[in-house]
Amino acid sequence: MLEKIKEILGSPADFTAETMDNGYAELQICFFPGMCDMDQLKDGIIIPFSYRFDPDEFRRMLHTSIGFMKDVPEERWVDYLLKGYILLEYEGEVFVFRAIRRMQTQPDQTQVEASLQGPQSAFTENLDLNLTLVRNLYNVPELTVENFEPQNQSKSKIALLYDRTKRNETTLEEVRKRLRRLDDGLLLSAGQLAKQLTQAKYRLFPIAQVTERPDRLSIHLNKGKLAILLDGSRFAILLPVHFFDFMYAMDDHYEPSWMSRFLIGLRYISMMLTLMLPALYISIVSYNPEVFRVQLAFTIDGSRAAVPYPSFIEVLLMLFMIEALIEASLRLPRSVGSTAATVGGLILGQAAQQAGLVSSIMIIVTSVVAISNFVIPNSTFSYFIRILKYAFVLVAVFAGLVGVVVGLFTLVVYLCNMRSFGEPYFALFQSKANKASD
Amino acid sequence: MIRKKTLVLCLMLTLLPALGGCQLKDIDKRYFVVSTGFDYSDNPKTPYRVSLRLALPSSKVEEGGAMSVVQTVDAASIAEAVRHLKSTVDKELEFGHCREFILGRKLIEKDGFDNAMQWLSRRRDIQSVSNVMIGEPDAFSVVSLQPKSERYPGNSLFLSFGNEGTEAAHTVTTYLFDLYRRLYETGLDPVLPVASLFRDGYRIDRAAVLDKQKTRLYLDPDETLLLNMTAFGVDNTILALPDEPVNVVLAATHTNSKINLKGGEDPVAIVNVRIEGFLEQSPPHLLEKDWGGLERKMGKHFSEEAEKLLYKIRDAGVDPYGFGLHYLADHHNEKGRWEKWKRLYPDIRFEVRANVSIQGSGLIR
Numbered sequence: 051m052l053e054k055i056k057e058i059l060g061s062p063a064d065f066t067a068e069t070m071d072n073g074y075a076e077l078q079i080c081f082f083p084g085m086c087d088m089d090q091l092k093d094g095i096i097i098p099f100s101y102r103f104d105p106d107e108f109r110r111m112l113h114t115s116i117g118f119m120k121d122v123p124e125e126r127w128v129d130y131l132l133k134g135y136i137l138l139e140y141e142g143e144v145f146v147f148r149a150i151r152r153m154q155t156q157p158d159q160t161q162v163e164a165s166l167q168g169p170q171s172a173f174t175e176n177l178d179l180n181l182t183l184v185r186n187l188y189n190v191p192e193l194t195v196e197n198f199e200p201q202n203q204s205k206s207k208i209a210l211l212y213d214r215t216k217r218n219e220t221t222l223e224e225v226r227k228r229l230r231r232l233d234d235g236l237l238l239s240a241g242q243l244a245k246q247l248t249q250a251k252y253r254l255f256p257i258a259q260v261t262e263r264p265d266r267l268s269i270h271l272n273k274g275k276l277a278i279l280l281d282g283s284r285f286a287i288l289l290p291v292h293f294f295d296f297m298y299a300m301d302d303h304y305e306p307s308w309m310s311r312f313l314i315g316l317r318y319i320s321m322m323l324t325l326m327l328p329a330l331y332i333s334i335v336s337y338n339p340e341v342f343r344v345q346l347a348f349t350i351d352g353s354r355a356a357v358p359y360p361s362f363i364e365v366l367l368m369l370f371m372i373e374a375l376i377e378a379s380l381r382l383p384r385s386v387g388s389t390a391a392t393v394g395g396l397i398l399g400q401a402a403q404q405a406g407l408v409s410s411i412m413i414i415v416t417s418v419v420a421i422s423n424f425v426i427p428n429s430t431f432s433y434f435i436r437i438l439k440y441a442f443v444l445v446a447v448f449a450g451l452v453g454v455v456v457g458l459f460t461l462v463v464y465l466c467n468m469r470s471f472g473e474p475y476f477a478l479f480q481s482k483a484n485k486a487s488d
Numbered sequence: 489m490i491r492k493k494t495l496v497l498c499l500m501l502t503l504l505p506a507l508g509g510c511q512l513k514d515i516d517k518r519y520f521v522v523s524t525g526f527d528y529s530d531n532p533k534t535p536y537r538v539s540l541r542l543a544l545p546s547s548k549v550e551e552g553g554a555m556s557v558v559q560t561v562d563a564a565s566i567a568e569a570v571r572h573l574k575s576t577v578d579k580e581l582e583f584g585h586c587r588e589f590i591l592g593r594k595l596i597e598k599d600g601f602d603n604a605m606q607w608l609s610r611r612r613d614i615q616s617v618s619n620v621m622i623g624e625p626d627a628f629s630v631v632s633l634q635p636k637s638e639r640y641p642g643n644s645l646f647l648s649f650g651n652e653g654t655e656a657a658h659t660v661t662t663y664l665f666d667l668y669r670r671l672y673e674t675g676l677d678p679v680l681p682v683a684s685l686f687r688d689g690y691r692i693d694r695a696a697v698l699d700k701q702k703t704r705l706y707l708d709p710d711e712t713l714l715l716n717m718t719a720f721g722v723d724n725t726i727l728a729l730p731d732e733p734v735n736v737v738l739a740a741t742h743t744n745s746k747i748n749l750k751g752g753e754d755p756v757a758i759v760n761v762r763i764e765g766f767l768e769q770s771p772p773h774l775l776e777k778d779w780g781g782l783e784r785k786m787g788k789h790f791s792e793e794a795e796k797l798l799y800k801i802r803d804a805g806v807d808p809y810g811f812g813l814h815y816l817a818d819h820h821n822e823k824g825r826w827e828k829w830k831r832l833y834p835d836i837r838f839e840v841r842a843n844v845s846i847q848g849s850g851l852i853r
Contacts, residue, residue, distance in 0.1 A: 335515045340584025340613065347520065347585055348640050351545035354516040361514050447512070 085134035090149035177281035216274030240285035257470035290471035320422035329442035337450030356406035522642025525627030527592035538569035543641035658693035675812025740765035787842035
């Protein structure tokens with residue numbers, strides 16, 4: 051056996067292949083020490099084979115214990131090894147022993163979707179632990195887990211979760227089909243998987259939601275939808291989703307009703323602001339100044355007097371600066387991050403205005419756009435909104451206020467046309483018509 | 489195939505800037521007109537004199553900090569004059585914030601206001617909520633005044649109308665859309681406020697009643713107040729009853745008026761006015777003596793004054809109250825009813841029923 055393995059693997063330095071002899075019998079064993087749990091190896095194999103050795107008992111143990119798998123086809127041996135299993139040959143039979151090293155035993159802290167009063171535990175990069183977290187919160191016998199093992203380079207396990215009584219059969223079948231048809235490159239994260247599942251590359255809005263919160267996943271399952279967990283990723287994929295799901299923070303469930311309603315309203319206003327404000331600035335300043343109140347018109351006129359470029363250059367300049375600032379501070383170490391914010395936000399903004407490069411109103415517009423963008427609770431969604439505002443800027447440059455209004459109308463039409471795994475994306479309520487009856 | 493598609497797309501995108509680019513004009517390349525005046529110039533070749541007050545914007549807004557310039561040009565028509573004026577300024581004229589249009593007294597008397605209205609209602613950047621008024625002695629002097637109290641150009645005149653700034657009882661507010669309606673509606677005639685200069689400010693306490701062409705009647709401040717109360721139901725007015733040693737003055741907080749036409753061949757126009765308010769000035773302990781009597785006395789006095797005004801307006805042959813419109817609305821579509829009304833109107837009788845209700849003396853005991 052060892053020769054065959056070595057033929058395929060070569061002989062990497064982090065690989066151990068030994069033949070053990072305790073004086074009575076021989077045991078060929080091979081594994082990746084870094085991927086295996088050494089305690090399990092010791093308790094499960096080394097001790098029974100060495101100083102507690104009893105040939106009958108050892109044979110019986112190999113054949114009955116659920117830790118050992120027998121009759122594994124030869125071509126799958128390497129696959130198991132690469133996942134952290136131990137391969138052993140005893141008396142001419144090959145067994146696979148499960149001793150995968152568990153990196154995590156504790157649920158993570160929420161990092162992306164923080165909540166004030168909700169559960170603080172988030173998914174980890176371990177699939178089994180993630181399933182435990184879901185089972186704890188959604189503790190019903192109907193919760194079904196289907197495993198998929200895609201034949202790509204990563205071979206990470208994928209689990210498809212749904213509530214057996216509530217799920218939609220057509221959607222489920224569609225997702226199964228797509229999960230079987232994954233391409234064979236590297237599959238590294240849930241976001242990547244979501245991208246592959248949703249297929250269309252140039253869509254303007256996300257049709258699958260990525261979350262790190264088990265409670266969000268449970269609510270989603272309870273609505274009869276599907277969730278996908280990927281081993282090695284601390285995010286789950288929820289689908290199908292609606293436009294309005296993205297504007298929903300988990301705190302809305304836990305806070306007083308009036309407050310959460312107010313906050314939801316605030317989020318929609320913020321979304322519209324971050325989407326439209328630069329475009330509105332351009333179209334009002336350059337096309338329809340009568341929309342402002344007269345005081346504001348004169349003030350903007352006065353503060354723009356020193357600005358040498360047309361309004362859209364001004365807008366693009368400031369938007370570039372703020373995007374660069376966001377992008378830079380995103381990947382900075384935490385200790386340097388606040389410095390970047392200070393330099394960018396305060397000094398650059400103030401200086402740009404005093405240097406006569408942009409008007410003072412533009413500074414306000416820029417900061418409102420940046421802050422409003424962060425109010426959107428889902429980061430994927432806020433990315434899409436962030437890029438979409440440039441479309442509106444473009445339209446405003448060429449067609450003014452009329453263009454912005456037509457653009458908004460087009461956007462609504464586009465949203466109405468969109469489907470997320472067969473369900474209307476812009477629907478206010480989830481359709482219950484084709485719900486499975488069993 | 490895909491490359492060809494991309495090429496076509498790029499070509500279309502490069503064509504895009506040429507499409508709407510000409511419309512784009514930044515706010516600092518525009519000259520905001522804050523008030524416009526139309527005058528009659530006495531030159532038959534170029535009878536129209538257009539004066540524009542142009543705002544010089546500043547980023548700081550402060551009392552007395554308003555700066556503006558006035559440009560004037562004579563031309564054969566208003567549209568030509570405005571086009572001509574463009575050659576005297578360095579930025580594009582923008583009428584979007586022009587809320588005051590002043591018609592010179594002489595223009596209205598000589599030429600009427602139809603030509604000015606034509607221009608005003610056709611320009612798309614002129615707002616229908618603009619105020620229209622008559623300038624005395626001419627529009628230019630009203631346009632060119634720069635009051636010291638102005639925070640930004642044109643503010644002072646604009647705040648004089650409506651309820652935006654001062655709520656003056658003697659100021660009639662006529663919006664452009666209303667003027668347009670009154671110009672074309674049968675049986676309803678326009679009223680315009682008359683603005684003149686008074687020290688360092690404007691004095692807008694008179695009104696002019698017009699027919700469809702020209703001015704027929706100028707009202708004095710007291711009559712303007714009565715017109716405001718009976719025709720427009722303006723709140724926050726005043727009602728005085730001559731008395732010794734001091735007039736009894738009612739500050740009216742609410743005024744409603746309603747018109748009723750009665751009688752077929754010998755019509756009577758009944759104007760119901762309801763006035764609510766409290767006494768702002770009166771001899772001591774007047775209310776306690778005879779509350780109801782005082783209310784009736786004030787009502788009677790108001791009715792007499794208002795009827796006098798109504799007969800005066802009737803005799804001038806104009807109808808700012810819309811009695812004719814009421815008549816047309818009340819009578820079904822018989823032929824010649826408008827001609828019949830025109831025959832009836834000079835002999836119509838008026839009856840003003842004033843219901844004055846005094847809420848209190850304004851004092852706390």
